[in-house]
Amino acid sequence: MAKQYEFLNQRRLPYLLVLPQMVIVIIFFFWPAAQAVWQSFFIQDAFGSRLIFVGFENYLKLFADPAYGESFVVSTAFALAVTASAMTIALFLAVQANREIRLSSFYKTMLIWPYAVATMVAGVLWLFMFNPNVGVVAWLLEKKLGIAWSHLLNSRQAFLLITVAASWKQVAYNFVFFLAGLQSVPAPLVEAAAIDGASPLVRFWRIIFPLLSPTTFYLLVMNLVYGFFETFPIIHQVTAGGPGKATQILVYKVWRDGVINLDLGGSAAQSVILMLLVIGLTVVQFRFIERKVTY
Template identity: 45%
Template sequence: MSNTRRALFRSRWLPWALALPQLLVIFVFFYWPTGEAFYWAFTLEQPWGGGNAWVGWENFRNVFADTNYWNSVAASILYAAATTALAIAASLVLAMFVDRELKGSRGYCLALIWPYAIAAPAIGIIFRFVFDARSGVFSFLNAVSPGLWNPGLNGAQAMTMLVIAGAWQLVSYNFVFLLAGLQSIPRGLVEASAMDGAGPVRRMRDLQIPLLTPTLFFLVIINLTDSFTNSFALVDTMTAGGPAHATEIMVYRIYADGFKGLDYSGAAAQSIVLMLLVVALTFVQFRFVERRLHYK
């Protein structure tokens, strides 16, 4: 006989009353804005007011015909890929060191988790000062060779600065999952490989990383999605999309066109494209890549 207990409500309205606050939050902050975005993406506001007129796919055609938009797509892909690779690599190395239970490892663990609590605008301001060409840490490059470092004029340097800041923001999040994954690996396996003569690098490459594949797969998806959708604050505080649109990623371009250029319909169409891109990325990862992973 099963000992499983089930929660039963004598009143029919009580479960709905308990779920209503969450349902309202989902509707107000997800379904309603999504519906409004679809409405604006397929309509165009009349001059001097007077409501919106149905234009079908015209907004999407205008977006896809704009070369600057495709530049923002390329910048977004570059930023997301570089940020994800750097963040996961750095957090994996840090988790490996902390997992070895060296002296002071618990203190390092707490110190590595705390940065995740820092707001993105604050991170952007801090890194903007660090990479400042005149007074930041990197200003010594200009002392060696004047004009060598200037992210305000060099697009590649601005993107590099943005990628480092974005990766730093994600390291703490990745570190928690990777450390938990490392600690879930049976110690007997690690000790046996060490007794067979495998060094730390060999154990990491041939034993620990293969067993961390499900965790790494999860973090790749989360980091890519976060880089596409939650990087607005960093771009706004550090580069504002410049120089010459070099760091104008898709999420920032939506803001620039919608709130600065007042092209609400074009911005809505771009937001729909970004949403579909993230959905497609997640679908492809889970549908095709996950089949190649071994969880046991």
């Protein structure tokens, strides 16, 4: 006991221990974030030789631009659509795979596999299938079902395509977590309910689903973040933000304006807004949603 006391009495040690982590966070997060905030108040040429302070002009320009509002709506709709479909499908599959069935480990492996595909490659795969000129699925849709598939011009189809591609990849990730969650649901509880005459549906909604809530909550956060930020490669490959600006989500716009169009001030202002958005989203989720979650 005495030794432990001595250890706790060391004042500097805890700081020393968190130091590496802090250094990493400062260098890779706080510093760039501060730079983004700083840059968002200026306009400058690509080479940084002229720097003009413009106050909040970059922000005001964004808010006055209807395209930015559209991008906001598209991003939200996209993130929600991906989250909803990826989570529902994954939960359904996990419940099915959790039963004692033949070849269940085979199913599980197959269902987890898509996660090993890089997001960029996933985008290319879906693009090839749905390419209006040479895609197999596009061809089948047109020949067999009479649906003219052209996500190059039809914005609804473009939105559908990126949602499906992004969800497909995320289903695998959600599946792993749901399956693990389901396996930790105590069997006696479910069996007792069954003896009491609860139907499978009731057992699921009343017992299994509430016990899964920590997993569901975690996945909700992860999926929204994925939908908002990590789907960049899919958008880039499949639609490049088109047709028009129909699938230009916020992160894609930040990249285009900053990296391709070299509008550093405007791009920085967008990043700051995104940063505030993420902070807000996280606070809301942990403050209000987490309270309803039973751990």
